[in-house]
Amino acid sequence: MxxxxxxxxxxxxxxxxxxxxxxxxxxTADAQKFFVYTMLELLNSVLADAAAxxxxxxxxxxxxxxxxxxxxxxxxxxxxxxxxxAELLASxxxxxxxxxxxxxxxxxxxxxxxxxEKTEAKMYHGTGRAAR
Numbered sequence: 001m002x003x004x005x006x007x008x009x010x011x012x013x014x015x016x017x018x019x020x021x022x023x024x025x026x027x028t029a030d031a032q033k034f035f036v037y038t039m040l041e042l043l044n045s046v047l048a049d050a051a052a053x054x055x056x057x058x059x060x061x062x063x064x065x066x067x068x069x070x071x072x073x074x075x076x077x078x079x080x081x082x083x084x085x086a087e088l089l090a091s092x093x094x095x096x097x098x099x100x101x102x103x104x105x106x107x108x109x110x111x112x113x114x115x116x117e118k119t120e121a122k123m124y125h126g127t128g129r130a131a132r
Contacts, residue, residue: 005092022108032063035105065109072102
């Protein structure tokens with residue numbers, strides 16, 4: 001039987017703040033941003049020892065709300081080719097954790113995308129495009 005690494009402690013530490021951020025998201029851009037920042041925090045923790053010197057960037061991971069068949073997120077080729085991360089993705093629960101976070105973010109993203117006038121009203125408080 002193969003040994004599988006688990007990162008559920010990291011997930012459980014990030015979930016409350018992530019859910020709060022998602023509930024405060026007022027636009028699809030906010031949902032994307034909060035997802036990316038949380039995933040960068042998660043991946044930085046996961047790769048802290050394994051990939052010393054490897055710097056994660058904002059553009060290394062993004063939400064893919066239109067890809068219904070996929071996991072809801074995508075990794076940049078630079079990140080996907082990182083040996084330490086590739087090994088962890090193959091031998092841990094990390095893909096499932098990323099997919100769970102992505103599912104929450106995609107749901108919020110889609111909700112906000114359905115109501116652009118409501119989003120604009122919150123963002124511009126009656127003085128912007130929605131008030132016209």
